[in-house]
Amino acid sequence: MNELELVKKAYEAAKTQYAALGIDTDRALDKMKDIVISVHCWQTDDVGGFETPDSSLGGGGIQVTGNYPGKARSIAEMRADLDKVFELLPGKQRLNLHAIYGEFGGQKVDRDQIEVKHFEGWIEWAQKYQTGLDFNATCFSHPLADDGFTLSSKNEKVRKFWVDHVKACRKIAAEFGKRLGTPSVHNLWIPDGSKDNPIDRAGHRAILKKSLDEIFSVEYPKEHLKDAMECKLFGIGSEAMVVGSHEFYLGYTISNNKLLCLDNGHFHPTEQVGDKISAVLQFLDEILLHVTRGVRWDSDHIVSLNDEVLQIAQEIVRNNYQSRVNIGLDFFDGSVNRVGAYLVGTRATQQAFLQALLEPTAMLKELEEKDRNFERLAWLETMKSRPFGAVWDYYCLLNQVPTGGDFIKEVVRYEEEVLLKR
Numbered sequence: 011m012n013e014l015e016l017v018k019k020a021y022e023a024a025k026t027q028y029a030a031l032g033i034d035t036d037r038a039l040d041k042m043k044d045i046v047i048s049v050h051c052w053q054t055d056d057v058g059g060f061e062t063p064d065s066s067l068g069g070g071g072i073q074v075t076g077n078y079p080g081k082a083r084s085i086a087e088m089r090a091d092l093d094k095v096f097e098l099l100p101g102k103q104r105l106n107l108h109a110i111y112g113e114f115g116g117q118k119v120d121r122d123q124i125e126v127k128h129f130e131g132w133i134e135w136a137q138k139y140q141t142g143l144d145f146n147a148t149c150f151s152h153p154l155a156d157d158g159f160t161l162s163s164k165n166e167k168v169r170k171f172w173v174d175h176v177k178a179c180r181k182i183a184a185e186f187g188k189r190l191g192t193p194s195v196h197n198l199w200i201p202d203g204s205k206d207n208p209i210d211r212a213g214h215r216a217i218l219k220k221s222l223d224e225i226f227s228v229e230y231p232k233e234h235l236k237d238a239m240e241c242k243l244f245g246i247g248s249e250a251m252v253v254g255s256h257e258f259y260l261g262y263t264i265s266n267n268k269l270l271c272l273d274n275g276h277f278h279p280t281e282q283v284g285d286k287i288s289a290v291l292q293f294l295d296e297i298l299l300h301v302t303r304g305v306r307w308d309s310d311h312i313v314s315l316n317d318e319v320l321q322i323a324q325e326i327v328r329n330n331y332q333s334r335v336n337i338g339l340d341f342f343d344g345s346v347n348r349v350g351a352y353l354v355g356t357r358a359t360q361q362a363f364l365q366a367l368l369e370p371t372a373m374l375k376e377l378e379e380k381d382r383n384f385e386r387l388a389w390l391e392t393m394k395s396r397p398f399g400a401v402w403d404y405y406c407l408l409n410q411v412p413t414g415g416d417f418i419k420e421v422v423r424y425e426e427e428v429l430l431k432r
């Protein structure tokens with residue numbers, strides 16, 4: 011029997027096993043179409059950007075470690091890597107850009123001056139894939155971010171510069187949405203915070219609120235632009251206070267009908283974003299997720315199929331929140347093959363959703379409502395050993411991408427032929 015036949019045969023057996031639990035595997039596979047992941051561009055080059063030839067991530071409380079060969083050194087190399095990633099991922103995904111990835115033609119274009127013309131190449135790239143683009147202001151790796159405050163700065167020149175930058179970014183994102191026919195999510199994360207206990211937390215938060223009000227005074231149609239803001243507990247150098255904390259942005263997004271971005275590396279390690287989704291969606295129309303893997307801190311490790319990610323997927327699927335949750339990724343590991351990093355992390359996220367779709371939710375809920383909680387737990391444990399892998403492989407087969415571990419040899423081949431020659 012060849013590999014193709016094996017995958018099909020295993021799927022048929024799995025389909026029968028799941029059907030016995032009331033789960034329609036074909037329907038689950040069809041529902042995977044609603045799980046569109048916004049793949050972040052910044053794993054290709056360790057969040058360096060291409061504003062100048064020597065650009066690198068600087069400050070902002072985030073860090074890339076590792077010096078594995080093959081980092082993208084230009085937008086052309088970045089697109090080649092992303093093409094490889096999109097070629098090997100099942101389903102149709104989106105791309106998430108940062109402002110530092112414009113094509114500036116060797117000119118110094120400061121952040122408050124960027125325009126849609128610098129991103130035409132990305133619009134073309136997205137048109138080729140018939141997909142959407144999301145966007146992020148880049149309020150770090152810049153001399154005017156060096157003292158730790160941007161939109162909440164008490165220095166009016168600094169504050170104004172960043173207000174203008176974010177305004178420019180929203181304009182670009184709205185144009186993406188308009189031209190590509192799918193709203194662009196613009197996410198705002200700022201590094202503002204303080205290493206030691208500040209006296210005037212309130213002052214900085216009032217300034218941030220004022221800056222946001224100024225930024226959002228320019229309105230765009232919802233079909234073109236969705237505005238998200240990303241909260242954080244602490245960063246390196248902002249251990250004592252982050253201005254844009256969870257409470258701050260939760261309040262702001264609820265009051266202003268915006269999207270809250272929940273990055274699962276941005277909370278105390280015992281807090282679960284999976285638990286927060288149904289809480290905040292009682293008050294917000296939509297949210298954005300940054301799916302990542304924090305190891306002891308907000309370390310942005312490559313996503314793996316762990317309980318945390320599974321809980322996020324389960325909460326979305328169980329509550330049918332697919333249309334209200336925008337799924338983004340946020341990891342950057344410079345210590346391994348970066349194309350491989352994307353494939354492991356994105357596929358793990360997709361697998362979490364497929365597992366969630368293969369759950370007998372109605373039966374589990376009924377057990378819970380009857381207080382039969384031993385049975386609820388026993389079924390949850392039993393589901394872990396159901397033949398999920400056979401359904402995943404079949405999903406890959408349907409999408410004409412490698413099944414099982416076959417993507418690994420393709421990544422290794424690309425490394426030998428392309429990445430190691432850089």
Ligand SMILES: C[C@H](O)[C@H](O)[C@@H](O)C(=O)CO
Pocket residue numbers: 052057072146199240242273300308340
């Ligand atoms: C590069 C991203 O904007 C950044 O990782 C942000 O989303 C974040 O999570 C900062 O900690």
Ligand SMILES: [Mn+2]
Pocket residue numbers: 199240273300340
């Ligand atoms: Mn993030």
